[in-house]
Amino acid sequence: MNLKHIVLSGCSGGGKSTLLAELERRGFSVVPEPGRRIVEEEQRSEGLAIPWVDLAAFAKRAIDLASEDRRRMVDEASWVFFDRGLVDAAVALEHATGSPARTLLASYDRYHQSVFLTPPWPEIYVTDTERQHDLTEATSEYDRLLTAYRELGYDTVILPKVGVGDRADFILRHLS
Numbered sequence: 001m002n003l004k005h006i007v008l009s010g011c012s013g014g015g016k017s018t019l020l021a022e023l024e025r026r027g028f029s030v031v032p033e034p035g036r037r038i039v040e041e042e043q044r045s046e047g048l049a050i051p052w053v054d055l056a057a058f059a060k061r062a063i064d065l066a067s068e069d070r071r072r073m074v075d076e077a078s079w080v081f082f083d084r085g086l087v088d089a090a091v092a093l094e095h096a097t098g099s100p101a102r103t104l105l106a107s108y109d110r111y112h113q114s115v116f117l118t119p120p121w122p123e124i125y126v127t128d129t130e131r132q133h134d135l136t137e138a139t140s141e142y143d144r145l146l147t148a149y150r151e152l153g154y155d156t157v158i159l160p161k162v163g164v165g166d167r168a169d170f171i172l173r174h175l176s
Contacts, residue, residue, distance in 0.1 A: 004076060006175070007085045007115045009149065011142035013135070014118025015164065020083045022168045029076050033083040034065040055096035062089035067108065079175065085111060091148045092141075101148055115154045116171055117146060121161055 008016045017033065024030040038061050042050045049057040066086045073080045086108050090101035120139045149156050157174060159167050 003112050004079055005070065005073065005085075005111045006079055006081050006171075007087065007111045008081060008083055008118070009085070009088055009115055009145050010117035010159070011120040012138040014121050014138075014142075014159075015167070016083050016118050018164050019118070019159075019167050019171075020081055022164045023081045023171075026168065028078060029073060029080040031069045031073060031080065031082045031085075034062040034069065034089065035084060038062060038065065056093060059089050059093035059096055062092065063104070065089075070109070082111070087111070087115075087149060087152065087154075088145060091144050094148075095141075095144060102152065105152065111154075112175075113155050114157050114174060115149050116157050116159055116174075117142070117149070118159050119161065 008019060010016065017036075020030045020032065035058070038058060039050050042048070042058075048054050049061050062084075063086060066082075066084070066089050069082065070086070086105060087101065090104045093099055093104065094101040120135065120142055146156060157171075160170060162170075
């Protein structure tokens, strides 16, 4: 377990990337979402490992990338904030194939005990070239993630729907 690896998870379009940018601005190490990086790469190369074409292939790539992110950040001395991670990718693979996330995750180190989730927030939700699913699908994904993190024994902390600075303060207070 790496107690310095903090996961920001939750609903797509809930403000994770903006929050990650704020934490980076405050001097913390951050790791961008594996899924967005994969979609950008696949779209450039006309690949098919994108969630709306082949969710299982996408999830497998996300697991590999999230695992590499963990290895790359293992020696960081302070908090490292991850925009999603291994659990999110394993939950996506379970959704696509039925393969239990718990089984897949057994061979990986756990993240910090507290996982921060952005709830569905319709007022700020937008689609873009990397996020093509609608809010209903994003909310279903959020429900799967919330359930999975709890079943895996993580403490799920739902972030308040407040400005990004207040959200960052909330997380840092919780961790101190």
